[in-house]
Amino acid sequence: MQLIGMMDSPYVRRVAISLHVLGLPFEHRSVSVFRHFDEFAKINPVVKAPTLVDDGGAVLVDSTLILDYLDRKVPAERRLLPEDLATRTFALRVVGFGLAAAEKTVQQVYERELRPAERQHEPWFERVRAQMHAAYGVLEQLVASRGDGWLCADRITQADITAAVAWRFTQYMLPGALDAVRYPALTAxxxxxxxxxxFVATPLE
Incomplete structure (x- = not known):
């Protein structure tokens, strides 16, 4: 399998970490949707990261759909989304708010770095920033409710991976935006x- 995309994307990184946790061999190709647009388009004409090319040559897009596919490649007891409905529901809540926080981080970065200064809309930026903190507020409560152990089981699951990846991504892209005192459970x-x-094998860079 080939995973296409840069590790500075939380969506690419959570797939890469999940592949390592699941023990599935893969080749990572650091192709940027910005700097290597034409090269990426030859693999996936939509130029969307992450893109996964499976061993049969099928091209899959969207991290959540890719992760669903990968979970089906291992026995149920090793899957990163729990099978039990109540536990799975909690995991999906964590994943959903983690992805929302990452998305709102991306929107802030794009507004500041890609849009010309004269076209930036401050009320929109403030709204997106508030949404990011709202997502992390819910995530902090969910993580804190589970103490110091794994969030959903006696092992790592997609809830742990996505929450941690989102948190690190925002710290990396928006230095100083997240106060560790405000979010102690997520920090820990x-x-x-x-x-x-x-995680060490997939550095955010």
């Missing part, structure tokens, strides 16, 4: 997971 979760071999 991130520190613990970023020390894992699967």
């Amino acid at each position: 979760l991130s520190a613990r997971l970023e020390a894992l071999p699967e």
